Amino acid sequence: MNSAFLQDALIYLAAAVVFVPIARKLGMGAVLGYLIGGIIIGPFFLGFIGQEGKDIMYFAEFGVVMMLFLIGLEMEPAIFWRMRRLILGAGMLQMGATTLLCFTALSMIGFTWPAALACGLALSMSSTAIVMQTLKEKGLTKTEAGRSSFAVLLFQDIAVIPILAFLPLLAITGVKPPSDGPASLMAGLSGWTQTLALLVAVNAVVLVGRFVFVPFLRFIARIRLRELFTAAALLIVIGTAYLMMLVGLSPALGTFLAGVVLATSEFRHELESDIEPFKGILLGLFFIAVGASINFKLIFDHPLQVAALVCGVIVIKSAVLYATGKVSRLSLDQNMIFTLGLGQVGEFAFVLFAFIAQLQILSSQWTDMMMGATAISMTITPLLLLMNERLILPRFGTKEAVREKEADSIEGGHPVIIAGFGHFGSTIGRFLRANGVDATILDNDSDRVDVLRKMGFTVFYGDATRPDILRSAGAESAKILIAAIDSPEINFDLIEKTKKEFPSLRVMVRAKSRLDAYELFDMGIDDVYRESLDTSVRLGVDVLCKLGFxxxxxxxxxxxxxxxxxxALRTLAAHRHDQASYIFNTREQIELQEQLLTIDRETVHNVHDDAWDSEKREE
Amino acid sequence: MNKVLILFAHPRFEKSKTNQALLCGIDQIDGVTLNDLYEQYPDFNIDVEREKELLLTHEVIIWHYPLYMYSAPAMLKQWMDWVLEYGWAHGSGGNALKDKIVFNALTAGGARESYAAGQHNRFSIREFLIPFEQTGALCKMIYLPPFVVHGTHMLTHQQLAQQVALYHELLRRLASGAFSIEPIRQYDYLNDWLLTGQGQAKR
Known part of the structure; x- marks a missing residue:
């Protein structure tokens, strides 16, 4: 380990630790934080890292590689099949139309047709990394916009494979085979053979995945060393990536395929939780690298050209996306999220442009320009989404609510606020309403908000973790806030902010699990309701009845x-901090179960039911 | 000094003016514990250990409830069935409650006169309370006459206030321990004992 590596690691980690919290505090999301961090430490500002962004990118692309492996893992055939129409329909429409429009526009400004077509394909890509991360942070993954975004992104991610295979065909006219780039076994082969080789490699990954990886993982799992399994998971990802690079194919695609192949195996969740943290860090690195690789010199030299390129691309993409959203019958505000969310050019464009440059389809000047535009568009989208959320959506999303609010504030507002109106929150809301208690509802699924409004509920569209939204929902005069959001992280965030901003508001919280309940106790929340408790016990009671009790x-x-x-929960919560060492989440779960089962055995619950018990008297 | 435990059972406490008045300000009296059973066990699932612990730490136990169909609301019966265990409260070795004082404090819609042979309710309150009296005896407890507020629907403001004052006086006296048991037993109601104590005529 040389000091240069340590120095690099130091700079990257410091950038992440400094800028991400700042971005979060400003309500901008982590992705933007990484990007800005990258720009600041990049060669054009502070110059802490890399003379050119490309070598950093090369390293950081690994985050994308891991992300695609994880996306692949989540691609259970069943899910794919259920979403097939959305994926194929919306995906094809978006890619086809965007490519066509970009192709036309670029041809008009004098690109050769292979170059225009190649660029059009590259520009039609959106950023899975940014969009999925942003949607997850905002808790929008399960909305219509989230589903549509996922479908389109998935189609793009898959489409990269045939595109990479197809690009060498465009280069045939350019004659010269690529001479530089990573040492590739296929360098020097003609376009047709390369295409063939790529197809062979893809099939090889699928076969190896099925017949080598799974038995290999089974073998490792039997050894029962957790870190060995993590190592094996990393080995699979890195090995696949290396193999792909050897044959000159994008490693991201290889691992995506490996992920898909492993999605049906029993190790799916294990692999997911093992790779997840690596992915998170490396993806952060990737965003930093994107920020750092923006060639500001080029931008300053040709500011108008670059600006026109960025705007043109975003406008074309957004227009196509908007139309796609309309065709998929998204409501207006969902469509805005969808449109602006996917409006950027994605990380695969970097991969494609690099390949395009390698094949000499496009001049290096234009490639740099395109890459710059891509990076800028990636930086802009989180901002666009933020603007959409702050300025545009409230305008038509909450218009009615604002009027209702005025009426409410006269009566002093509702005593209860429910944050999150999914299956959990909605049951509470219905129950309260059945008993004549009015509740103000906060939800960030605009479709649901619409329906609820029509049903006469007081509903606010928006992110419940924002104090201003809470305030407009009447948090200052309400008595109780019910935190019923599905994602524990968002719920925690909400609670923290509520405790700070509205200390007199009583918070009653839905907890997903015991561990979440512990966290909540630590945060000083007393009213914790585990969603898995009552229902499970009720089922158990019915089992007893069916067995003759x-x-x-x-x-x-x-x-x-x-x-x-x-x-027992409260007792164990108090003891939890006695354990000095940090334990992994899953392991903690298992240890918890063990503790519980031990106490269960020691305490026989119904021992005190001596009343009405004639056995004793018969002694 | 005695500690007094009120086992209060009222399924519609929020609608009962009389009982709200009777219990209002009770926390100001030293040594009195209110155990609101319907509030404590809305699911009727009585925590027997908790109840036993409470019984052990108090010397005077009051079953306080509105008269429902000539008996106590279901919760109090549930409490008696679960808590007064064989081998603990009664039966061999069941001496936990031995020599503790117990009595009923109840509110009834009908007038006192209607609880008599030949009248509307045909039996006296004392007759209706026989199961409680015998339960007390079974648990080797000292059973006192009941404290009864009659005609709850017809009480004037003033009459109610008088009954409340009487009940609080009773609690204070029981808590102080400054009374002897035998003379009390001759009264029909504890109300009567209290009134004579105040120099008023016994009924």
Whole structure:
């Protein structure tokens, strides 16, 4: 390990640790934080890193590689099949139309047709990394816009494979085979052979994945060393990536395929949780690298050209996306999220442009320009989404609510605010309404907001973690805030902010698991409701009844169990901090189960039910 | 000094003016614990250990409830069935409650006169309370006459205030421990004992 490596690592990590929290504080999201961090430490500002961004990018592309592996892992055939129409329909429409329009526009400014076509294909890509990350942060993945975005992105990610195979064909007219670039076994082969080689490589990954990886993982799993499994997971990802690079194919695609192949294996979740942290860090690095690689010299030399390019691309892409959204029948505000979210050019464009330059389809000057435009567009989209969320959506999303609000504030607002109106929150809301208690609802799924408005609920569209939205929902006068958001992270965020901004508001919280409940106790929340407790016990009670228990005895046993379990939860929560070492999440879960089962065995619950018990008297 | 435990069972407490008045300000009296059973166990699932612990730490136990169909609301019966265990409260070795004082404090819609042979309710309150009296005896407890507020629907403001004052006086006296049991037993109601104590005529 040389000092240069340490120095690089130091700079990157410091940039992440400094800029991401600042961005989050400003409500901008982590992606933008990484990008800005990259720009600042990049060669054109502070100059801490790389003379040119490309060598950094080369390293950081690994984040994308891992992300695609994870996306691949999530691509269960069943999910794919269920979404097939959306993926194929919206995906094809978006890519086809964008490519066509870009092709036309670029041809008009004098590109040769292969160059225009290649660039059109590259520009039609959107950034899976940025969009998925942003949607996840904002808790929008399950909305219509989220689903459509995922479908289109997935189609693009898959489409990269045939495009990479197709690009060498365009280069035939250019005659010269690529001479530089990573040492490729195929350098010097003609276009047709290269295409053939790529197809062979793709098939090889699928076959190896099925018949080598799975048995290999089974073997490793049997050794029962957690870190060895992590190592094996990394080995698969890196090995696949290396193999792909050897044959001159994008490593990201190789690992995506490997992921898809492993999606049906029993190791899916294990692999996911092992790779996830690496992905997170490396993806952050990737965004930093994107920021750092923006060639500001070029931009300053040709500012108008670059600006026109960026605007042109974003306008074309957005127009096509908007039309796609319309065809997929997204409502207006969902469509805005979809349109602006996918409006940038994605990380695969870097891969494609690099390949295009290698094949000498496009001049290096233009390639640099295109890459610059790509990076800028990636930096702009989080901003666009932010503007959309702050300025545009509230305008038509909350217009009605603002009027209702005025009426409300006269009566002093509703006593209860429900944040998150999914399956959990909606049950609470219905129950309260059935008992004549009005609640103000906050939700960030605009389709749901629409429906609820029509049903006469007081609903606010928006991110509940924003104090101003909370305030406009009446957090200052309400008595109780119910935090019922699906994502624990967002829920925690909401609670923290509420405790700070509205200390007198009582917070009652939905907890996903025991561990979440612990966190909540630590945050000083007393009213914690585990969604997995009552229902499970009720099912258990019904099992007892079906096995012949009298219903009253079974019900009582169930009630006692819940009481006991909640007491145990609090006891264990207090002891949790005794354990000095940091334990991985999953392992902590298992240890928890073990502790619980031990206490269960020691305490026989219904031992005190001596009343009405004639056995004793018969002694 | 005695510690007094009120086992209060009222399924519609929010609608009961009389009982709200009776219990209002009770936390100001030293040594009195209010155990609001319907509030504590909305699911009827009584925590037997908790209840036993409470019983052990108090010397005077009051079953306080509105008279429902000539008996106590279901919760109080549930409490008696679960908490007064064989081998603990009664039966061999069941001496936990031995010599503790117990009595009923109840509110009834009908007038006192209607609870008599030949009248509308045909039996006296004391007759209706026989199961409680015997439960007390079974648990080797000292059973006192009941405290009864009659005609709850017809009480004037003033009459209600008088009954409330009487009940609070009763609690204070029981808590102080400055009374002897035998003389009390001759009264029909504890109300009567209190009134004579105040120099007023016994009924």
């Amino acid at each position: 009298r219903k009253y005895a079974a019900t009582r046993a169930g009630q006692n169990f819940i009481r006991y379990d909640e007491a």
